[in-house]
Amino acid sequence: xxxxxxAGRSTYRPxxxxxxxxxxxxxxxxxxxxxxxxxxxxMPTSIDKFKEFTNRLSVPEVSLTFFFTPLFVAGxxxxxxxxxxxxxxxxxxVFTIFYFGSMVIDANYFAxxxxxxxVPISMMLFGTGFLMWWAxxxxxxxxxxxxxxxxxxxxxxxxxxxxxxxxxxxxxxxxVIASAIxxxxxxxxxxxxxxxxxxxxxxxxxxxxxxxxxLQEMLVYFDPWMAGVVLPTMIITGLIGMPYCDxxxxxxxxxxxxxxxxxxFNWMFGFIVLxxxxxxxxxxxxxxxxxxxxxxxxxxxxxxxxMTNINLSDYFWNGENLAGFGLGVGLPENMWLRELPGIxxxxxxxxxxxxxxxxxxxxxxxxxxGALRFxxxxxxxxxxxxxxxxxVLRWVLTLKYFIYLPELNFNL
Amino acid sequence: xxxxxxxxxxxSQVWSxxxxxxxxxxxxxxxxxxMSNVFLHLHPVAVRKSGIRLSFTWCMGGLTFFLxxxxxxxxxxxxxxxxxxxxxxxxxxxxxxxxxxxxxxxEIHRWGAHAMIIAIWLHMMRVFLTGSYKPPREFNxxxxxxxxxxxxxxxxxxxxLPWDQLAIWxxxxxxxxxxxxxxxxxxxxxxxMVQLAGVPLVTTxxxxxxxxxxxxxxxxxxxxxxxxxxxxxxxxxAATLIAVHFWRIRKDGGISGPL
Ligand code: HEM
Numbered sequence: 001x002x003x004x005x006x007a008g009r010s011t012y013r014p015x016x017x018x019x020x021x022x023x024x025x026x027x028x029x030x031x032x033x034x035x036x037x038x039x040x041x042x043m044p045t046s047i048d049k050f051k052e053f054t055n056r057l058s059v060p061e062v063s064l065t066f067f068f069t070p071l072f073v074a075g076x077x078x079x080x081x082x083x084x085x086x087x088x089x090x091x092x093x094v095f096t097i098f099y100f101g102s103m104v105i106d107a108n109y110f111a112x113x114x115x116x117x118x119v120p121i122s123m124m125l126f127g128t129g130f131l132m133w134w135a136x137x138x139x140x141x142x143x144x145x146x147x148x149x150x151x152x153x154x155x156x157x158x159x160x161x162x163x164x165x166x167x168x169x170x171x172x173x174x175x176v177i178a179s180a181i182x183x184x185x186x187x188x189x190x191x192x193x194x195x196x197x198x199x200x201x202x203x204x205x206x207x208x209x210x211x212x213x214x215l216q217e218m219l220v221y222f223d224p225w226m227a228g229v230v231l232p233t234m235i236i237t238g239l240i241g242m243p244y245c246d247x248x249x250x251x252x253x254x255x256x257x258x259x260x261x262x263x264x265f266n267w268m269f270g271f272i273v274l275x276x277x278x279x280x281x282x283x284x285x286x287x288x289x290x291x292x293x294x295x296x297x298x299x300x301x302x303x304x305x306x307m308t309n310i311n312l313s314d315y316f317w318n319g320e321n322l323a324g325f326g327l328g329v330g331l332p333e334n335m336w337l338r339e340l341p342g343i344x345x346x347x348x349x350x351x352x353x354x355x356x357x358x359x360x361x362x363x364x365x366x367x368x369x370g371a372l373r374f375x376x377x378x379x380x381x382x383x384x385x386x387x388x389x390x391x392v393l394r395w396v397l398t399l400k401y402f403i404y405l406p407e408l409n410f411n412l
Numbered sequence: 413x414x415x416x417x418x419x420x421x422x423x424s425q426v427w428s429x430x431x432x433x434x435x436x437x438x439x440x441x442x443x444x445x446x447m448s449n450v451f452l453h454l455h456p457v458a459v460r461k462s463g464i465r466l467s468f469t470w471c472m473g474g475l476t477f478f479l480x481x482x483x484x485x486x487x488x489x490x491x492x493x494x495x496x497x498x499x500x501x502x503x504x505x506x507x508x509x510x511x512x513x514x515x516x517x518x519e520i521h522r523w524g525a526h527a528m529i530i531a532i533w534l535h536m537m538r539v540f541l542t543g544s545y546k547p548p549r550e551f552n553x554x555x556x557x558x559x560x561x562x563x564x565x566x567x568x569x570x571x572x573l574p575w576d577q578l579a580i581w582x583x584x585x586x587x588x589x590x591x592x593x594x595x596x597x598x599x600x601x602x603x604x605m606v607q608l609a610g611v612p613l614v615t616t617x618x619x620x621x622x623x624x625x626x627x628x629x630x631x632x633x634x635x636x637x638x639x640x641x642x643x644x645x646x647x648x649x650a651a652t653l654i655a656v657h658f659w660r661i662r663k664d665g666g667i668s669g670p671l
Contacts, residue, residue, distance in 0.1 A: 117578070120526035124533075131470055131534055135541045138467065154462035154669050163455045164442040167464045174471050178478050182527065186519030190509075194577040196502045199629065201577075208585040209571050211529050211564060216585065225600050228589025239557045243550035251543040253668035254462075260543065267540055271533075410601035 020077050024070045031057065031066045047105055055294025060281060061395035068277050075136075076265055079257055080144070083137040092129070099125075106296040112284050116192040121210055121283055128276060138255035146258065154254040204288045204301055213282025214275045220290065221390045223411045231387075238380040242267075245377040247369050262365075270384055309400030316341040335407050342403040346412060349386065354378035454658045456666050463667030468542065472535035476563075477654065479528035483566075484647065486521040493517075494573065496639035498632045501575035525567050532563050544668035552660040555653055562650045569642035572635060580630045583638070587630065590621035597621060 035041040035056065044050035057063060075082060082088060099122075103110045112118060142152050161167075194203075208216045218227035242263075250259040257264055285292055287299035317331050317338070332338045354375055358366040366374045393399040403412040421427055433444035446452045462468055493512070494504045508518050536556065539545055545553035572583045591597045595606055598619045606613050616628050626633035661667065 117526075120523075120530060123527070124530045127530055127534060128537070131472075131537065134467065134470070135538070139541070152670050154468065155460075157460060157669055157671060159461040160458045161461050161464070162439070162442050162446075162458050164436050164445045164452070167455060167459060168446075168452065170464060170466075170471070171474060174474055175478055178475060179482070182479075182482060182520060182524055183516070185523050186516045189519070189523070191519045191522040192578060193505060193509075193574055197498070197575045197577060197580040199580065199631070202581050202584070203577055206581040206585050209568060209582050211567065212586060224589050224592035225594055225597070228586075229593050229597075229600075236557060236561060239560075240554045243545040243547075243553050246546065249546070252546040252671070253542060253544055254670045255542055264541070271537065405601075408602055408604065409599055 017077055021074070024074050024077075028066055028070050031062050035062075051106060051294075051296035055297045058285065058294045059292055060391070064273070064277070064391070065395075068273055072269060072273050076257075076261075076268070079136045080140040083133055083140050088133050088137070092133075095129075096126075102295065108293075108298050109295050112295070116189050117210060118283055119189060121280065124276070125280070128272070132272075135255055136257070139257045142254055142256050143258040146256070152254050205286060205290055207282070207286070210279060210283050213286075214278035217278040217282040217286070218387065221387070221394055225409075226412060231383075234380055234383055238384075241376055241380070245369065245373045247373065266381070266384075274384070274387055309394070309398050311401045311404040312342040312345065312399060313338050313404060315397070315399075335405060339403050339405055342401070342412070346402050350379065350382060353382050454662070456662050459666050460669045462669045468669075469667065470534065470538055472531055472538055476528060476531045476535050479524050479531060480650065480654065482524045483521060483528065484651075486517055486524065487643065487647075489517050490521055491643060496573065496635050498575060498635060501573065501635065505574045505576075521570075525570060528563060529567055532560055536560060542668060546668075549660075549664045549668060552657060552664055555657050555660065559650060559653050559657060562646055562653065566642060566646045566650065569638040569646065572630070572638045573642065575635065583634070584630050587621055587624050587634075590624045591619065593620040 036043055036053075039056075041056045042049040042052055044053040057067070082091065100113075103113055113122065138153055142154075145152055207213065215227050215232060218231060221227075222231070246260075246263055248260050248263070250256070281292075284295065287293045288301035289303065289305050291303055291305055293299055313331060315326055317327055317329055336343075357378055358371075358374055362374070362378070369377070390399070390402075401411045403410065405411065432448050434441045436442040436445040443457050446455055446457050490508070493508055495501065505518065509515050539553065539556070568583070568586060572579045591599045593600045595602050596614055596619055597603060598614065598616050598621070600620075603614050603619070604612070616622065622628065624634075624637070625631070626637045
């Protein structure tokens with residue numbers, strides 16, 4: 001969705017980027033300042049205090065809300081600035097020192113990182129980080145060129161070369177390098193093998209393979225039918241349907257952000273924050289009983305998870321929760337009546353909200369795309385939005401389920 | 413002397429029956445080199461300069477394919493040694509490490525699998541960020557998504573085969589999801605409603621998880637099932653779709669680029 005300024009209007013634009021930047025800094029500073037001043041989180045003045053500080057701030061409710069999400073937004077808004085080598089290289093160096101340096105100062109962290117099956121996760125992190133930089137750098141250059149009417153980095157379609165030798169030799173070199181890396185990796189690191197299978201004794205924690213841990217992390221907030229069946233299915237249908245929904249003809253075959261900001265923001269948010277970051281949480285920071293542990297915290301199997309979650313129907317019909325809001329009449333006998341508030345909410349969220357969006361903020365998009373495309377996109381969009389929504393509601397209101405129908409095994 | 417021998421080889425009947433063109437030195441022979449080789453002709457003869465730059469594709473699709481081949485080769489070699497029954501599976505994995513020269517097969521196969529997952533994600537991210545799924549490449553993106561699913565399933569089914577604690581419990585966590593499938597999983601929503609004249613159609617012996625595991629928990633039947641899926645069904649499906657994927661890249665006009 002590009003916006004072209006109508007001719008004849010004032011060209012004054014508020015300094016949006018500056019304002020967003022300031023807002024993000026304040027937003028990110030909130031938990032640090034409040035937890036240090038009003039809570040018992042120490043200032044990171046010594047190594048031990050730094051560890052405590054990091055552990056306390058890394059819990060998902062703080063780090064996802066006040067760290068990863070704003071950081072992602074900042075990375076998107078300021079992609080022209082941070083991708084400049086003078087900024088990106090120091091950033092990369094600082095992150096690398098922090099990431100690997102932590103192995104020196106903490107045995108728990110060391111134990112997590114050197115687990116053989118976790119090594120690919122480090123590779124994924126650095127690979128994704130580096131390639132994101134490369135892509136965003138080229139997008140920044142291209143966007144600047146587009147603005148100035150200059151040609152793109154990718155050149156024009158008449159610029160052709162023969163496959164032999166230009167491509168086949170590149171491929172050959174890639175094969176040789178990739179083989180070498182794979183063999184060296186295999187020599188240096190043995191494949192993990194634990195005790196023989198014992199159907200009686202599950203390890204604690206029991207984890208799915210790492211590439212599914214984003215979904216297993218979702219099990220904290222959703223029941224298995226949602227986290228393990230509906231969400232993955234919708235990821236697949238959403239991905240397959242995406243090319244048919246994205247009717248924006250621009251940005252086909254070259255790196256750009258400015259010509260397709262909406263889809264890049266949302267897709268990358270899903271991939272980076274809701275997939276990659278959650279995998280890191282699931283592998284590195286979830287310990288026994290699926291409890292959350294900071295990166296420098298020892299895993300302790302005796303800690304039981306706190307279970308004080310409340311359903312939406314409790315909130316609605318009972319009075320004592322949520323500072324006395326609610327009807328205070330007790331749960332109705334009839335299960336449908338009991339769960340009516342949740343059912344209405346869910347229907348409104350999944351189907352009403354798309355209609356509302358089509359009529360209001362996304363009206364232009366709706367007209368451009370047509371009903372079928374729009375609603376396909378919008379339903380996937382709001383269901384993806386349900387993930388962060390439910391997470392936040394869990395953290396703030398200890399909400400367990402919108403709909404709680406154990407009679408039908410239907411809990412959402 | 414050497415030149416003479418080389419000349420003799422090149423003019424021999426054997427050589428010219430294999431290579432029907434001269435050394436690829438000029439435009440004509442270079443084109444011939446691509447066109448007259450069944451593998452190389454997966455490529456077009458000429459491509460956009462931008463499309464083959466490392467900065468554009470990061471070679472991630474190619475790397476995914478390379479890893480697929482590496483997995484296929486190391487996987488076939490592993491099949492010589494591995495027996496998919498609980499009595500032997502774990503012992504065979506130990507033996508692979510202890511008794512086989514260079515003993516790296518399992519390592520190559522496992523790390524290659526992890527790397528392939530990462531590479532395919534990054535390939536998808538590249539295709540997304542360059543907008544290369546837009547017309548006329550919508551269908552090939554869809555083929556790619558199925559390949560993504562197949563790759564993750566390949567990795568998932570392979571995870572069980574070492575038959576250690578890591579393996580069975582990871583697969584247990586994963587396949588428990590099958591039990592929760594709406595309508596067809598025993599613990600899934602609405603499954604109780606699926607009945608015919610009062611007789612439930614979905615039982616622990618016929619639900620989605622049972623179909624996946626051939627049992628109610630991860631046991632020897634599941635091992636056999638995963639083994640066959642892992643070594644035959646899924647690789648065949650993936651290989652077929654990769655062929656479609658590559659063919660479509662050509663048919664869709666080669667690697668994408670600005671118009
Ligand atoms: C086994 C898995 C896969 C293999 C071996 C593979 C291989 C390749 C190769 C070699 C290319 C040429 C350009 C490049 O290297 O980037 C390519 C292009 C492409 N791939 Fe894949 N790919 C796989 C999975 C996927 C997935 C998961 C997607 C998307 C969801 C995808 C979508 C595409 C598209 C749309 C193109 C055309 C890009 C363009 O023209 O710029 N592929 N693939």
